[in-house]
Amino acid sequence: MKNKNSHSRTINDNLERMAKTLYDYWFVQFDFPEENGKPYKSSGGKMIWNEVLKREIPEGWKVTVFNDWIEKTKTGDWGKDKIEGNYTEKVYCIRGADINGLNGKGEVKAPQRYILKNNISKALKPDDFIVEISGGSPTQSTGRIVLLTESTFERFDSNIICSNFCKAISLKENEFSFNFLQEWQRLYDANVFFGYEGKTSGIKNFLFESFMESYFVIKPPKVLVERFYNQIKNIESKKQSNLKQNQKLSSLRDWLLPMLMNGQVKVE
Template sequence: MLSKSISSLAKRVSSGLTPLRSNPEFWLAGTIPWLKTEQLGEKFIYSTTEKISKIALKKTSIKICRPNTLTIAMYGEGKTRGNVSIIKSEMATNQACCNIELDPELADFEYVYYFLKTQYNELRSLSSGVRKNLNSEDIKNFVIRLPQELKDQRKVAAVLSALDAKIDCNNRINAELEAMAKALYDYWFVQFEFPDANGKPYKSSGGKMVYNDMLGREIPQGWVVGALSDWIAKDKTGDWGKDMAEGNYTLSVDCIRGTDINGLNGKGAVAAPTRFILEKNKGKILAPFDLVIEISGGSPTQSTGRLALMTSESIKRFSRPVICSNFCKAISLKNSPYAFNFAYLWKSAYENKVLFGWEGKTSGIKNLLFEAFTTKYVVCMPSQHLAQGFFDFVCPIEDMKQKRLKENDELALLRDWLLPLLMNGQVTVA
């Protein structure tokens, strides 16, 4: 194995730039992808949430990064700093990204990406200053261990890439399945084109609509209007228990935190810690079609209220009975066939920033005013027959998604076990 500094393997190491926000010509009608560190962490970056204009490219010193450039987060709160990704289309970055264009005759970009993934803590340890930021000079001098021959680097990368490719394939299939379910929800419950008695789209086939004063719009005749709380049978408060068995704290459980909710929905990892709770609190164990809601946390740009719907397949992703932490709340509905309707209603409110208006603050932590929101937020409820039809369509889709996510968890464990062994030469590829 060779030991080489990043600068000795690279054609260029540079950081990006943020064009002046106060100059609209740099941002209006932007067509050039512009990457921020908060997006880093996934293996490949194909697109960005913001774009800059060609004028910004012309009038500032910002540079375009070529495909297969590695980028490392030099700044960033929490776990962002030290994250690494591979840029897969031409784009610019902000100044918090250190961009590494490797010499393809010296190093395989995927091999170096995987090596840097094993060096996350070592990279973060280079941080300096009040804000504990990385700098590009330290990154240039960072040492990479790699096989001398490019073909050997590529063999190692190919093994790990195969696992990542399967994970990516599963994620893309899940995205298509979710799009199908969301499209049917919108068609039936937003556009009101659910099947009528003759199997035709209700509203466009002349189904009777009535104006509802509480909602300020027309809804299908016979639909019930009320608060979200009318759907809820009971809640299961969270529990943090103990980190080790002691005294009467003997019931071993996996504890879902707010940070695990995205992973349950297929957007990141689930790393629910093992906790020990009182045997008498086993009524807090989650069952299929319970809904877990984050009630404390959030950020200035993210409200509380993230939600995950538990199913038998999502519960199988855990090795122990599952509860939620005391920063979350779990609820059970009066009628489980309404579970997917409730989940889509809630997620719509969350995505449309409604929940920002239902937050209080205690000791600097934002709390969702759960009781106030659920008793005052008014929605319309379809018939149980229609809800059951939607449930029957979506439930198998959700099961398929969760099975793929469980497979992804297992593939990621295998990849992360192999990664240091391959990088250290303890395991070789023939």
Template sequence: MKTKTLAELSLRISSGLTPLRSNPLFWAGGNVPWLKTAQLGEKYIYATCEHITEEALEKTSIKLSPKNTLSIAMYGEGKTRGNVSILKKAMTTNQACCNVEIDPDKADIEYVYYFLKNQYNELRNLSSGVRKNLNSGDIKGFPIRLPEAVIEQSRLSAVLKAIDQKVELNTRINTDLDAMVKTLYAYWFVQFDFPNEDGKPYKTSGGEMVYNEILKSEIPLGWDGNYLSDWIKADKTGDWGKEALQGNYTLQVDCIRGADINGLNGTGKVAAPNRFILEKNTHKLLLPFDFVIEISGGSPAQSTGRISVITEEVLERFEHPVICSNFCKAISLKNSSYFYNFSYMWQWIYDHEILFGWEGKTSGIKNLLFDAFVTKYHVAMPPENLAKKFYDFVSPLQSKKQTLLKENAELESLRDWLLPMLMNGQVTIK
């Protein structure tokens, strides 16, 4: 093993720039990818949220970083600073990104990426100043320990890369499955083109529509107009318990927070803390056919009300019995045939930003006015046989999704266990 600085392994190290926002010639209609540090953290960056124009490239000092550049976050709140990603297409960045073009004759970019991931805390500890930012000088001098031969570096990184590729494949499969179900939900329950008795789309084929006084709109014959509360059988308040065994707090549980809901659904991590609750509170334990809904939190751009289904496969992802935190609420339905119908209906409501109108504030924290919402918001309720048909279609797809999420968690745990040993030379590849 040898030790080289990032500068010694690189063709160029530079930071980006933010073209003048007030100049529309630099932004309007632009097609040049422009990256901010908030996006850094995923291994590969394929696309950016914003774009600048060719004129901004010509008339400012901003540089286009080529494909397979390492980008390191020098600034950023929380855990952003020190995040690293590989740019998978040529793009520009803001000034908070340090962009490192690795010399392929000196180092394998995948190896350097994994080494920096392993040194995340050490890299962050170089931060200086009041705002604890990194600077390009520190990054240029950061030591990288690596095998002499680039081919040996590639062999080490290939093991970790294979794990990441499988995780990425599983994630893509889940994304496609969820998109398919959302499309089907909208087709059946929003556009009312569910299959009629002949297997043709109901409304498009002339199915009878009747005016509903509650909804003030037409719905298919045989459907009901009611409130969300008419679907709900019971709710369970959350619990936070204690961090350790204490007195009668002896029941060990994993506690789902609002921050874990995206992970349960497949778009983030699940880091549910381990807690201890009172034995008498076993009625708060989550069961299959429950839902967990976030009722406090959110942000100016994100409403409260994120939802996750609880199934046998979801519970199998945890080591202990599961509860939700007191910033969430668990509910169950009167009829489990409507389980996925309710789930995707709620998600449709959330995606269309309707829940922003049902929030209040307490001490600066947004709260979902849950009781008011479910007792006043009108919905169209399909017949049970149609809800059951949707359930039968979605159920195996959800099982597959949760199986892949569990597999991803195991793969990521394996990768994180191997990473430091490979980077420190404790494990070699023959």
């Protein structure tokens, strides 16, 4: 099972690199396919100097802040560890520690909690994002992110919420999901979020509102974004299928290993 999981992780790493490379080629280098199928910038596509970004961008592209992409945000909850009074709604609570697992870099051990029925509106949906807003370390900034897909929810048997140390994001247009994810991850890998952190009682906090309102990003035309979305959707589907299979194998391991250790079952 270990070799199977390692093989799946390798496949997922390759799928992630494919998505990242395509995003970089289309939306960072600006060599997306133009109307004749040629790479836009390399084949002489018109570029316009943008004073805000201090660089050239393709003609007709916009510069916005991330807030312009967002429809709403949801705060987290923690609830109770068992049914107690009006805390009756079973959920799985995603913490910052679970984000890597949801992204395929480790196991997901989101705790099962019970929240107030009035707070079930905090339940998340496909195409929502979870962003870590508290935590991190001296070498790891806050701001880790995960995109929830329909396949993500198949890995749980009840609603999902995020913890108080995270924030959920819903976009105005779901077709922009993969662009949002890739641009956010690109900035995270470039250590941009270290510049948007404060401290409360020794815990690092991501200055979410400040970043969302002030950091300028390129917003490509929707027609190109839709083409990218359709390309990446297939890659993401394969990745989530592997993660779901890995979770089943891990559950089988956790069930079988204790019985092997105490002699209840034997492998001939």
